[in-house]
Amino acid sequence: MNKQSFVYTVVFTFVVAFIFVALLAGANAMTVEQVRFNQQIRRQRAILTAMDVPYETEQEVAEIFDNVEEVEYNGVSLLQLDFDGETRYAQEVSGGGVWGTIRVILGIQSDGERLLGIEVLEHNETPGLGGRIDEDWFKRQFREKKIIDGTIELNEQPGEGDFDPDSGRIDRITGATGTSTSMRRIINASLEEVLPVLGGER
Amino acid sequence: MSDVATPTAILKENVWTSNPIFMQVLGICSALAVTNLLVNTWIMTLGVVGVTAMSNLTVSLLKTFIPRKVRMMVQTLIIAFYVIIVDILLRAYLPDISRALGPYVGLIITNCIIMGRAEAFAQSNPPLISLWDGLTSGLGYMGVLLAIALFRELLGFGTLFGYQVLPNAFEPWIIMVMPPSAFFLLGILIWVAKSIMIKQGEPV
Numbered sequence: 001m002n003k004q005s006f007v008y009t010v011v012f013t014f015v016v017a018f019i020f021v022a023l024l025a026g027a028n029a030m031t032v033e034q035v036r037f038n039q040q041i042r043r044q045r046a047i048l049t050a051m052d053v054p055y056e057t058e059q060e061v062a063e064i065f066d067n068v069e070e071v072e073y074n075g076v077s078l079l080q081l082d083f084d085g086e087t088r089y090a091q092e093v094s095g096g097g098v099w100g101t102i103r104v105i106l107g108i109q110s111d112g113e114r115l116l117g118i119e120v121l122e123h124n125e126t127p128g129l130g131g132r133i134d135e136d137w138f139k140r141q142f143r144e145k146k147i148i149d150g151t152i153e154l155n156e157q158p159g160e161g162d163f164d165p166d167s168g169r170i171d172r173i174t175g176a177t178g179t180s181t182s183m184r185r186i187i188n189a190s191l192e193e194v195l196p197v198l199g200g201e202r
Numbered sequence: 203m204s205d206v207a208t209p210t211a212i213l214k215e216n217v218w219t220s221n222p223i224f225m226q227v228l229g230i231c232s233a234l235a236v237t238n239l240l241v242n243t244w245i246m247t248l249g250v251v252g253v254t255a256m257s258n259l260t261v262s263l264l265k266t267f268i269p270r271k272v273r274m275m276v277q278t279l280i281i282a283f284y285v286i287i288v289d290i291l292l293r294a295y296l297p298d299i300s301r302a303l304g305p306y307v308g309l310i311i312t313n314c315i316i317m318g319r320a321e322a323f324a325q326s327n328p329p330l331i332s333l334w335d336g337l338t339s340g341l342g343y344m345g346v347l348l349a350i351a352l353f354r355e356l357l358g359f360g361t362l363f364g365y366q367v368l369p370n371a372f373e374p375w376i377i378m379v380m381p382p383s384a385f386f387l388l389g390i391l392i393w394v395a396k397s398i399m400i401k402q403g404e405p406v
Contacts, residue, residue, distance in 0.1 A: 020279055038297040
């Protein structure tokens with residue numbers, strides 16, 4: 001057979017492409033469940049962390065998460081969990097960062113007085129600079145942080161973390177003013193939406 | 203390429219005398235992008251080693267059937283196939299690393315080293331030696347990237363493979379975290395490697 005002929009070339013290319021694509025489709029089908037499970041468990045962990053709910057194993061995450069309800073008050077969707085004798089809320093919010101979209105989960109107390117915590121789901125910030133929003137110290141600043149005048153503000157100077165829950169402020173990240181202000185904007189936009197709902201519920 | 207393609211000659215050539223990164227200066231963009239943490243670099247380069255080896259093997263096995271006109275198209279298809287397999291595996295079993303590497307796994311497809319080896323070696327050599335050629339080329343790439351990542355993580359974060367090794371008093375160099383620092387380190391590395399080669403009397 002003439003391997004340089006037009007017909008052979010077309011048939012060969014078609015067959016090769018078909019085989020490889022079929023193999024890929026197979027590999028994808030075999031792992032799709034695992035990938036979905038990974039994403040789900042990651043989101044669940046993030047929501048529990050933001051709500052300041054402790055957990056250890058994956059099973060524990062699944063058990064606690066069974067009690068998380070998706071609720072809607074006046075058109076605002078929230079996640080609601082009764083834990084430790086109190087109702088806790090969380091909202092998934094996103095907004096523009098320096099390079100791409102930042103998606104965070106924001107945990108809020110039911111009286112809207114304080115945050116519970118935050119967890120970063122997704123970001124494309126510069127590794128080592130804005131990317132530090134995903135570091136523990138940065139997120140820990142939001143634990144039980146008092147919401148003053150409906151907002152969380154940034155401290156004037158960058159620092160290693162403002163861990164005073166009553167300050168209502170967090171430290172900006174050194175060398176990442178853009179990302180820090182984006183976080184402030186995203187969180188405050190969420191608070192503006194959520195706080196009236198929490199206040200109006202009682 | 204040398205005329206005698208013995209396994210040891212290929213190893214030496216691919217890892218040292220014509221190392222894809224510091225002699226041929228191929229695959230630079232990933233060398234800049236993923237080398238600020240050793241763990242990410244390790245997984246990424248492992249992926250490249252696997253893809254280069256397997257695509258070389260496959261191209262060599264199929265070479266007598268591939269029509270000349272669509273040679274490079276088929277090579278790209280084969281490379282893309284293995285890269286997507288790597289991506290799927292990472293997403294399923296190493297989700298954190300998959301997220302950290304982001305688009306760079308997919309971009310292995312465009313890594314000139316892989317295409318270069320398929321075209322320059324696998325297309326005209328038997329399967330096993332092609333597998334070896336791909337493997338060693340990947341190792342040459344891996345060695346250089348890990349060396350760069352070692353310095354970047356150490357100076358940029360004070361850690362190695364995520365473990366704190368420098369005292370807390372150490373002030374991390376932010377530049378080491380940013381991609382441009384890989385340029386400086388790569389330059390230094392090429393300088394060192396070429397100096398050694400000149401001393402050894404290798405033609406540079």
